[in-house]
Amino acid sequence: MRGARSAKWVAIAAVVALSATACGGGSGDGGSDGGNKAAIDPNGTFTVESGEPENPLQPANTMESYGSIVINSLFTGLVDYDSSGKIVYMNAESVDTKDSKTFTVKLKSGWKFHDGTPVTAESYVKAWNWAAAPANKQTNSFWFSDIKGYDQVAPESGAPKAKELSGLKVVDDTTFTIELTKAIPYFVYKLGYQVFSPLPESFYADPKAAGEKPIGNGPYKFVSWDHKKAITVAKNADYKGSNAAKNGGVVFKNYSTPETAYEDLKSGNLDVITQVAPKDLPVYKQDLGDRAVDQAYSAIQSIAPAFYSKQFKDINPKVIQGLSRAIDRDTITKTVLQGTREPATGWVAKGVLGYEPDAAGDVTKYDPAAAKALIKEGGGVPGNAITIQFNADGGHKEWVEAVCNSITNATGVKCSGDSKADFQADLQARKAKEVKSFYRSGWVLDFPMNANFIRDLFGTKSDGNQSGFSNKTLDASIAAADSAPTLDESVKKYQEIEKQLPNYMPSIPLWYYKINAGYSEKVSGVQFGQDGDPILTGVQVKKK
Amino acid sequence: MGRYVARRLLQMIPVFFGTTLLIFLMVYALPGDPVQGLFGDKGGSPQVIAALRHEYGLDQNIFVQYFNYMKGIILHADFGTQIASGRPVTDVLGDAFPVTLRLGGFAFAIEIVIGVSLGVFAGLHAGRAADTAVLLITLLLISVPVFVLGFLLKWIFADELQLLEPNVNDPTNYGQLLMPAIVLATASLAYVSRLTRTSIAENMRADYVRTAIAKGLPRRRVVTVHLMRNSMIPVVTYLGTDIGGLLGGAVITEGIFNIQGIGGTIYQSIIRREGTTLVGLVTILVLVYLVASLLVDLLYAVLDPRIRYA
Numbered sequence: 115m116r117g118a119r120s121a122k123w124v125a126i127a128a129v130v131a132l133s134a135t136a137c138g139g140g141s142g143d144g145g146s147d148g149g150n151k152a153a154i155d156p157n158g159t160f161t162v163e164s165g166e167p168e169n170p171l172q173p174a175n176t177m178e179s180y181g182s183i184v185i186n187s188l189f190t191g192l193v194d195y196d197s198s199g200k201i202v203y204m205n206a207e208s209v210d211t212k213d214s215k216t217f218t219v220k221l222k223s224g225w226k227f228h229d230g231t232p233v234t235a236e237s238y239v240k241a242w243n244w245a246a247a248p249a250n251k252q253t254n255s256f257w258f259s260d261i262k263g264y265d266q267v268a269p270e271s272g273a274p275k276a277k278e279l280s281g282l283k284v285v286d287d288t289t290f291t292i293e294l295t296k297a298i299p300y301f302v303y304k305l306g307y308q309v310f311s312p313l314p315e316s317f318y319a320d321p322k323a324a325g326e327k328p329i330g331n332g333p334y335k336f337v338s339w340d341h342k343k344a345i346t347v348a349k350n351a352d353y354k355g356s357n358a359a360k361n362g363g364v365v366f367k368n369y370s371t372p373e374t375a376y377e378d379l380k381s382g383n384l385d386v387i388t389q390v391a392p393k394d395l396p397v398y399k400q401d402l403g404d405r406a407v408d409q410a411y412s413a414i415q416s417i418a419p420a421f422y423s424k425q426f427k428d429i430n431p432k433v434i435q436g437l438s439r440a441i442d443r444d445t446i447t448k449t450v451l452q453g454t455r456e457p458a459t460g461w462v463a464k465g466v467l468g469y470e471p472d473a474a475g476d477v478t479k480y481d482p483a484a485a486k487a488l489i490k491e492g493g494g495v496p497g498n499a500i501t502i503q504f505n506a507d508g509g510h511k512e513w514v515e516a517v518c519n520s521i522t523n524a525t526g527v528k529c530s531g532d533s534k535a536d537f538q539a540d541l542q543a544r545k546a547k548e549v550k551s552f553y554r555s556g557w558v559l560d561f562p563m564n565a566n567f568i569r570d571l572f573g574t575k576s577d578g579n580q581s582g583f584s585n586k587t588l589d590a591s592i593a594a595a596d597s598a599p600t601l602d603e604s605v606k607k608y609q610e611i612e613k614q615l616p617n618y619m620p621s622i623p624l625w626y627y628k629i630n631a632g633y634s635e636k637v638s639g640v641q642f643g644q645d646g647d648p649i650l651t652g653v654q655v656k657k658k
Numbered sequence: 659m660g661r662y663v664a665r666r667l668l669q670m671i672p673v674f675f676g677t678t679l680l681i682f683l684m685v686y687a688l689p690g691d692p693v694q695g696l697f698g699d700k701g702g703s704p705q706v707i708a709a710l711r712h713e714y715g716l717d718q719n720i721f722v723q724y725f726n727y728m729k730g731i732i733l734h735a736d737f738g739t740q741i742a743s744g745r746p747v748t749d750v751l752g753d754a755f756p757v758t759l760r761l762g763g764f765a766f767a768i769e770i771v772i773g774v775s776l777g778v779f780a781g782l783h784a785g786r787a788a789d790t791a792v793l794l795i796t797l798l799l800i801s802v803p804v805f806v807l808g809f810l811l812k813w814i815f816a817d818e819l820q821l822l823e824p825n826v827n828d829p830t831n832y833g834q835l836l837m838p839a840i841v842l843a844t845a846s847l848a849y850v851s852r853l854t855r856t857s858i859a860e861n862m863r864a865d866y867v868r869t870a871i872a873k874g875l876p877r878r879r880v881v882t883v884h885l886m887r888n889s890m891i892p893v894v895t896y897l898g899t900d901i902g903g904l905l906g907g908a909v910i911t912e913g914i915f916n917i918q919g920i921g922g923t924i925y926q927s928i929i930r931r932e933g934t935t936l937v938g939l940v941t942i943l944v945l946v947y948l949v950a951s952l953l954v955d956l957l958y959a960v961l962d963p964r965i966r967y968a
Contacts, residue, residue: 252706255702538691
């Protein structure tokens with residue numbers, strides 16, 4: 115989570131925090147050149163602020179953003195999204211389905227890996243089978259769990275009963291089919307995530323070595339990885355995709371803190387930064403002028419009640435509604451958060467398909483009188499005191515205190531922060547169901563559709579559901595939305611579900627994230643995708 | 659002498675095992691799990707988590723883990739595998755150590771040269787204005803926190819005067835390492851000069867110095883050979899323990915100047931609950947400390963032949 119990263123002087127802490135949510139999400143290829151008149155050098159290279167990836171550079175093994183940004187530059191999957199959340203076909207010619215359960219993928223011909231071998235249907239099927247097998251210990255292997263046969267390859271307990279996913283079948287060199295265990299109208303969206311990248315045959319000879327020197331099929335070729343210093347990639351001249359690089363290559367330079375990266379940006383040693391440290395936020399727009407970036411991206415911060423706790427077991431949702439209305443989001447985002455966030459008006463972040471403004475209705479509007487009335491109506495907050503659990507290493511302390519003050523001032527409910535030393539400890543308390551009252555929760559998109567912000571957080575058995583929230587009616591609505599015959603209908607049904615959420619209050623949405631970043635005078639056309647990463651291929655380097 | 663060295667080396671063994679076991683237990687006692695941490699908020703497939711935990715031996719008893727780890731280090735010089743990156747810890751150390759060694763060595767050189775010269779200068783002028791000035795300056799250096807000094811230097815030399823690069827982009831470039839080395843050296847430098855000053859000032863009044871002067875030896879020779887040699891004993895003791903401190907304590911300096919060395923790696927390993935990486939690092943730092951203190955003790959005999967080892 116980027117918010118976690120920005121405030122900590124050692125970004126490392128945040129890398130861990132990042133892995134929390136900064137997975138995935140593709141990036142649309144915007145890339146206008148920003149009306150710049152300077153001559154462009156198509157072979158010029160530039161540097162981007164980054165850090166040491168957590169894992170070897172294998173597509174299915176990369177969760178945090180330092181690795182993701184490199185993987186995304188080296189691999190191109192079947193599909194990608196544009197900035198409004200619409201599907202763009204990349205390596206796929208088409209992905210067809212009649213029942214949202216069996217998909218036929220046709221590949222564009224002529225695509226090659228960087229080692230010259232062709233990208234075939236086999237390159238995908240074999241890669242997915244390899245990544246899904248628990249023996250290969252890929253951190254993102256659960257992404258294949260929708261595909262038929264996953265329970266055989268990775269059974270809940272005991273030895274695997276099969277080596278390959280029975281739902282994947284190669285038809286010919288450029289065609290394969292995917293069969294799911296049940297219909298998912300938006301499965302095509304998931305295919306945009308880098309875990310579904312193809313792998314060349316050479317990968318399997320030594321996957322570990324391949325993670326050090328990845329061979330992909332994307333707009334950039336891997337050049338070198340100087341551990342803890344930099345990763346260099348160069349333009350792939352043979353690239354067939356629509357997002358061919360407009361520059362000669364990228365150097366991902368390691369920075370331990372956003373402050374140092376900002377200094378290097380100012381002194382001309384760095385071209386693109388991905389975040390501005392809180393210390394520099396008040397001045398960065400003045401320093402950088404029109405090279406300062408201030409843009410929304412698809413992530414949301416909220417606080418979630420621990421529904422398993424004594425306090426919130428069988429709570430009347432009106433109480434949580436009341437607490438939500440006691441939070442003055444406008445003032446807090448403007449003052450404490452220095453305009454780096456935008457008040458949330460629903461549970462689905464901006465920039466994804468199905469986002470609707472004001473989806474939560476009145477619930478996110480500040481109104482102390484209504485807040486008091488709602489809490490009273492709902493029977494009051496048990497104990498008349500709440501705590502918000504957060505990790506102290508992520509820069510959350512300030513806003514947690516501000517939210518607490520706002521709640522106490524408006525309703526008289528006592529509120530205090532429950533600080534855990536770091537993200538690891540915070541996570542452990544959540545996993546062990548030891549959260550006393552509320553905990554801080556953040557979510558960055560996996561794929562740009564509203565289902566990702568509803569189903570994956572509030573479904574009883576969803577991966578992201580750590581609050582113990584469970585509601586049969588909502589589960590049934592989610593199941594109905596998932597079995598909708600078309601994507602559009604599924605999106606609509608999820609929009610209806612979002613409108614119902616105030617009746618359940620599975621969490622209190624606080625604000626949407628924004629990207630506060632910047633770039634040097636050497637480059638132009640720098641844009642950021644919904645996932646918060648810069649769109650590298652669109653960057654243009656000026657002639658010296 | 660030989661027996662003394664052998665005895666000291668033998669003493670290192672329990673210290674070595676004690677410190678490493680303590681670190682192991684401390685990391686184990688912290689809440690949080692390095693494998694869970696890889697997956698963050700989203701959780702991972704339980705099969706993969708189990709497989710990873712098994713691979714790193716985390717499903718075993720802590721003492722079994724410690725025993726296996728020590729066996730690896732002693733028998734195969736194998737420091738284990740970093741859980742986050744899957745790279746051998748020796749590789750991780752190999753990346754970080756040269757950087758910190760260069761920075762620490764540079765700082766150490768600055769500390770000795772400037773610290774000792776300032777101290778000798780002040781000591782020889784004890785009680786006069788020059789002495790007071792040195793005492794004031796060193797007091798200031800001791801009391802200013804490292805990060806304040808770091809930001810001050812950056813602001814003055816990089817932002818305003820634009821003489822130096824604000825951060826280290828190439829750790830082999832000594833021009834870029836200059837500022838962090840100065841920051842790292844300052845506090846110790848002040849202690850070194852104060853120690854030297856006191857020692858020199860005291861010995862100036864010693865009989866043997868008076869004798870040397872009475873013999874008609876040139877002042878230079880009195881100071882460099884007779885006075886310095888005896889006065890260096892407390893300073894060398896301090897310098898010896900400071901070597902380890904410079905290597906391990908560079909967390910803040912490395913953070914301020916974006917240096918990817920030992921300090922950052924230690925910090926990162928604690929945050930990620932990477933027991934193996936941390937123990938590997940600390941093991942090497944413990945060895946550096948032990949060897950440095952042994953060297954210091956041996957140096958005593960060189961500086962003052964009256965000191966003998968049984």
